[in-house]
Amino acid sequence: MDYRYPIGQFTHEGEVTLAQRQQWIQDIADLPERAREAVEGLDEEQLSLPYRDGGWMLKQVIHHMADSHMNSVIRFKLALTEDTPAIRPYFEERWAELSDSKDLEIEFSLQLLDALHRRxxxxxSSFSNDDYAKKFYSPSSNKTMRLDHCLGLYAWHGKHHVAQITSLRDRLGI
Structure with missing residues (x-):
């Protein structure tokens, strides 16, 4: 198994159906609880374990999800209110090295995920079909991305990081 991608990488071909969007929205809604369950009962020493050799500590993974999903919500809002805006990339690996990602209690990011995901x-849930077709441009990938595809990507993103945590717990029996 590739511990970087315990559920595989995100893929989706063709049109995004209404049923697929609804499932992805449910995945977004479920993430805060899934993240909390993934780290339940872990002590500070266990939260400081990397999910793989050379990978982030479990607490960094939790803080990263909050950082990443905050950025994603902003990108969605930009695409809704501007005509194919260019988004601002960020260096997630550098953010993960900041003190709030390495030292802060994960409860703050778990609470943030809960509130952010509710919003x-x-x-x-308010989007029209036309809204899901709106796009933004990512300079870091040199791609224009539709919001319906991004919805799927972030539904996957949350499950991906939860699986990094749970797969380590399974391997270590913790």
Whole structure:
């Protein structure tokens, strides 16, 4: 198994159906609880374990999800209110090395994920088909991305990081 991608990488071909969007919105809604369950009962020493050799500590993974999903919500809002805006990339690996990602209690990011995802789901649930077709441009990948595809990517992103945590717990029996 590739511990970097315990559930594989995100893929989706073709049109995004209404049923697929609804499932992805549910995945977004479920993430805060899944993240909390993934780290339940872990002590500070265990939260400081990397999910793989050379990987982030479990606490960094939790803080990263909050950072990444905050950026994603902003990108969605930019695409809704501007005509194919260019988004601002960020260096997630550098953010993960900041003191709030390495030292802060994970409860703050778990609470943030809960509140952020409630707002995000409310926003996503209000979209029309035309809204899901809106796009933004990513200079870091040199690609224009539709919001319906990004919805799938972030639904996967949350499950991906939760699986990094749970796969380490399974391997270590913790």
């Amino acid at each position: 995000w789901v409310a926003l996503l």
